[in-house]
Amino acid sequence: MRRKNIILTVLMFLFVNILSMAVENSTTLSDTIGLVNPAYQEVLKDYKPNLENIDKTFNYIEKNIKEKGRAIYYSKFEKGKNEIVITDENDNIIYTEKMSEKLAEITPYFEAKQIYQLKNGKTLEYSETNIRVLDKKVKIKSETLMKNKMNKKDAIKSLSLIGDLTNPINNTFSNTEYLKLETYDENNNLFQRIYYRNNKMTIEQEVEGNQAKMIYLFDNTNLMSGKLETYMNGKLFSIMQIKNFIPEGEVKMFYPSGKLLSIFNLKNEQIDGIVKAFFENGKLMGIANFKDGLQDGEAIEYDENGNVIKKVSYKNGKIIK
Known part of the structure; x- marks a missing residue:
């Protein structure tokens, strides 16, 4: 069929970009590495959050917000020592956490700066994360406003070295009022924007000279599922259903005029x-x-x-x- 190559090309584009939506809060190792190395999830099975270190970070944040109006700290992966080092703005160590050899072996370069403060009584977090993806440096800037003031229960999910492994999408967005995220390449050129609010996520980036935009409308009961709309140069390009964060179900593709080009079904990520x-x-x-x-x-x-x-x-x- 004449349109077969178009369909397959678009599907490849959609699959790659759906993965990028998982970077909902890339200040944890599991968010960043998991995108480029699926085997990473296997290594995490034996990981248990260090509650003592989480308490130290939470107490540091609470104390500094109360005394200074904000708390700043830095995270850095020390490859030779197989550990993450967390320091305050004066370079004093808040804590260090050893990583397993397997985890350290597949962990790329990782540095982050995080700032916490209150906005209308709610916790506002700003972060800058530097990682290495496929031998290229990438910088991710994010701003997240929680729906309330972070408590110790929230801290276990937010401040753990690896983040929340049980259901990171639902647990992150269920307590998120809004999220803004920008990703820059090694030359500091902005190439992707993500914005989330009210169960709606918008992703914008350039794809082969075209301005692509994806609007993901989450299901109210399960943020892993919903509807994904894709636009090219401002015109609707496709609509597909998402289940457990992968395409599943009906897909419609459109001409630039808005007329229907094709309709098909996806099952187990295949037509x-x-x-x-x-x-x-x-x-x-x-x-x-x-x-x-x-x-x-x-x-x-x-x-x-x-x-x-x-x-x-x-x-x-x-x-x-």
Whole structure:
């Protein structure tokens, strides 16, 4: 089908960018490394938050906000010592935390500055995080306003070295009033913006010279699921359903005019079921069937007058007739 390459190209773009949405608060190691190394999650299975260190950080924040109106501290990964060092603004150590050899081995360069203060009685956090991704330095700036003042229960989720592993998306956004995040490349050029408020996340970035925008509308009961709208150069490009933070269900793609280009279904991150493509005038361009990501069954292509111009039969992605 003529539009097959377009569909696959767009899907690749969407999958890559959906991963980027996981950077909801990249001041913890699990957020940053997990994006580029899925095996990292295996290493974290034996990790347990150090409650004593969390208490030290929480008490430091509370004390400094009360005395100075804000608290500043720094995090740095010492590769040779396999540990994270947390220091105050005068370079005094608040605590150090040893990392397992496996965890240290796959941890990239990591440095962060965090500032905590109160805004209308709610905790406001600003952070600057420097990491290395695929041998390139990346800087992430974020501002997060919580829905209330951070307490010790919140601190266990927010201040742990690795963050909250139980359900990081739901637990982060359930207590977030708004989040603003900007990502810069090694030349300090801004290449991605993320904004979250009221179960709606907007991501903007340049993709191959095009201005791409994604709007993720979270489900009210499960922030891992919802609807994802993608725009290219200000025009609606696609709408898809998200389940457990991956594409699952119906996908619609559109022409720049807003007319429907194609409709298909995703299952287990693969095209599954009937795929229909349309001319811009609304007439059917082609129809095919997919099974587990491979064409399976008859594919028919039509001209703009509705005449059949081609029929091909597939089995497991191979032409049989």
